[in-house]
Amino acid sequence: MSRSLYRSRLKAALEEEAARFHTSIYEDLRIFEEDIDGTEAHDIMLHEAGIIPREALKLILEALEELRAEWREGRIEVGPEYEDVHEYVESRVIEKIGVEAGGMMHTGRSRNDQAMVDVRMRVRRELLEVAEDLLRLLETLLRRGEEHAETVMMLYTHGQHAQVGTLGHYLLSYFDALRRDLERLLECYRRVNQNPLGAGPIGGTSIPIDRQRTTELLGFDEMVENSIDATSSRDWAIEVAAVSAILMSTLSRLASDLILWSTKEYGYIELADEYSTSSSIMPQKKNPSTLELVRGRTSEVYSALEELLAMVKGVPTGYHQDLQGTKPPLWRCLDVIKGSLRIMNGAISTMTVKAERMRRVAEESYTYAVDLAEALVVEAGLPFREAYRVVAHIVRGLRGRSLRELAIEELEEAAREVLNKSIEVRESLIEEVTDPYRSLERRASRGSPRPEETRRMIAERWRILEAMRGDIEELKGRVKRAEERLRETVELYLKG
Numbered sequence: 001m002s003r004s005l006y007r008s009r010l011k012a013a014l015e016e017e018a019a020r021f022h023t024s025i026y027e028d029l030r031i032f033e034e035d036i037d038g039t040e041a042h043d044i045m046l047h048e049a050g051i052i053p054r055e056a057l058k059l060i061l062e063a064l065e066e067l068r069a070e071w072r073e074g075r076i077e078v079g080p081e082y083e084d085v086h087e088y089v090e091s092r093v094i095e096k097i098g099v100e101a102g103g104m105m106h107t108g109r110s111r112n113d114q115a116m117v118d119v120r121m122r123v124r125r126e127l128l129e130v131a132e133d134l135l136r137l138l139e140t141l142l143r144r145g146e147e148h149a150e151t152v153m154m155l156y157t158h159g160q161h162a163q164v165g166t167l168g169h170y171l172l173s174y175f176d177a178l179r180r181d182l183e184r185l186l187e188c189y190r191r192v193n194q195n196p197l198g199a200g201p202i203g204g205t206s207i208p209i210d211r212q213r214t215t216e217l218l219g220f221d222e223m224v225e226n227s228i229d230a231t232s233s234r235d236w237a238i239e240v241a242a243v244s245a246i247l248m249s250t251l252s253r254l255a256s257d258l259i260l261w262s263t264k265e266y267g268y269i270e271l272a273d274e275y276s277t278s279s280s281i282m283p284q285k286k287n288p289s290t291l292e293l294v295r296g297r298t299s300e301v302y303s304a305l306e307e308l309l310a311m312v313k314g315v316p317t318g319y320h321q322d323l324q325g326t327k328p329p330l331w332r333c334l335d336v337i338k339g340s341l342r343i344m345n346g347a348i349s350t351m352t353v354k355a356e357r358m359r360r361v362a363e364e365s366y367t368y369a370v371d372l373a374e375a376l377v378v379e380a381g382l383p384f385r386e387a388y389r390v391v392a393h394i395v396r397g398l399r400g401r402s403l404r405e406l407a408i409e410e411l412e413e414a415a416r417e418v419l420n421k422s423i424e425v426r427e428s429l430i431e432e433v434t435d436p437y438r439s440l441e442r443r444a445s446r447g448s449p450r451p452e453e454t455r456r457m458i459a460e461r462w463r464i465l466e467a468m469r470g471d472i473e474e475l476k477g478r479v480k481r482a483e484e485r486l487r488e489t490v491e492l493y494l495k496g
Contacts, residue, residue, distance in 0.1 A: 108207030219482025
């Protein structure tokens with residue numbers, strides 16, 4: 001159509017540059033089918049409420065399904081002459097069936113509630129995709145954690161050797177962090193999956209609509225009841241970005257570790273070629289670029305969150321065109337987290353672990369100093385702070401020797417020199433506390449890297465993972481069943 005559906009109040013069309021500036025049609029293409037679904041549900045409800053005649057409904061549904069087919073076949077072409085996808089869809093329906101029937105489809109509805117229902121439906125679908133990607137990564141972490149429950153590695157604080165641990169225990173720590181990210185995601189999903197349709201522009205409608213019916217047809221858990229809140233609030237969109245930002249911070253820290261560990265200086269892991277790049281000039285290079293991009297693109301999600309917060313902070317209650325801008329940062333968040341989760345899953349599932357190198361670094365470290373201090377508490381009865389002083393004195397005097405080269409006599413002499421006390425310890429103590437496997441076995445605390453404890457935690461996490469998988473399948477099932485019911489209802493009216 002040559003004239004915008006929405007400009008009857010105005011004499012002139014938007015100037016060409018102003019039209020390009022004003023349109024949201026390009027970012028709206030992501031919600032094309034959601035707009036069709038939402039319109040079909042709304043118009044079925046209008047017919048059931050006695051507002052749209054059956055024949056008019058049938059014509060509207062036929063036109064909408066034709067549009068859906070054109071979209072799926074790649075035959076849709078739109079430009080800035082349309083303000084948004086909502087105008088495009090309504091214009092095309094009227095073009096196909098005339099204004100007498102097509103002009104009924106927007107009855108009792110505003111673009112304000114229409115846009116919000118479309119975006120919420122799209123976001124809930126993508127959040128479930130993110131949840132499935134997260135499940136796959138969590139499964140990979142558990143599987144590789146099981147493989148490496150006894151793979152000795154150094155644990156660091158301040159970038160310095162801290163205590164001996166295992167790679168399995170390390171991977172399990174990120175399972176737990178990412179599990180919390182998934183829990184936040186599912187909590188966020190509950191607030192996204194609420195129906196704003198029927199709220200009108202801000203104050204409802206005098207048309208006797210049935211909001212509960214569209215809530216059922218579109219598979220929402222509940223409705224956003226207050227009409228002002230339904231069309232003008234964007235806290236749910238900000239929450240999506242906030243949850244995404246926290247998730248990306250977890251992935252970014254994990255990526256930083258793996259990038260560091262793949263260097264020649266560490267040599268703990270090697271990424272598969274499929275997740276590495278090479279240099280344009282240095283033939284020897286194998287770069288962990290995919291993980292660097294995960295770390296780098298974290299800032300895109302952070303900036304999207306800041307953009308959303310800044311966008312809404314000064315907008316008065318009610319819809320304003322500023323809020324049109326909430327969609328692009330939302331789409332960026334979802335694209336980045338889905339891509340990052342898939343890259344991280346692939347990189348971890350295929351990386352080569354250099355266990356011998358990890359073990360050697362651990363054996364040559366002074367990290368066993370804490371084990372020795374704790375052994376003096378248990379076996380020599382020293383207060384921990386005195387044991388700490390004795391071992392610190394020993395470490396200062398080793399001058400390049402390893403702790404495992406320490407003689408028992410030197411230990412006893414250090415106690416006399418530092419504490420003016422005599423202690424007696426077993427001859428085998430030094431050998432036991434400086435052996436990485438024995439060191440791990442001595443860790444009695446719950447949640448420690450002791451292999452037996454790690455395996456217990458992994459077994460428990462498998463049960464948690466399966467329960468979460470069940471929760472996500474249930475959420476997906478609800479949406480799928482609603483989509484099937486809507487399709488069946490549409491087909492019923494099309495046949496009639």
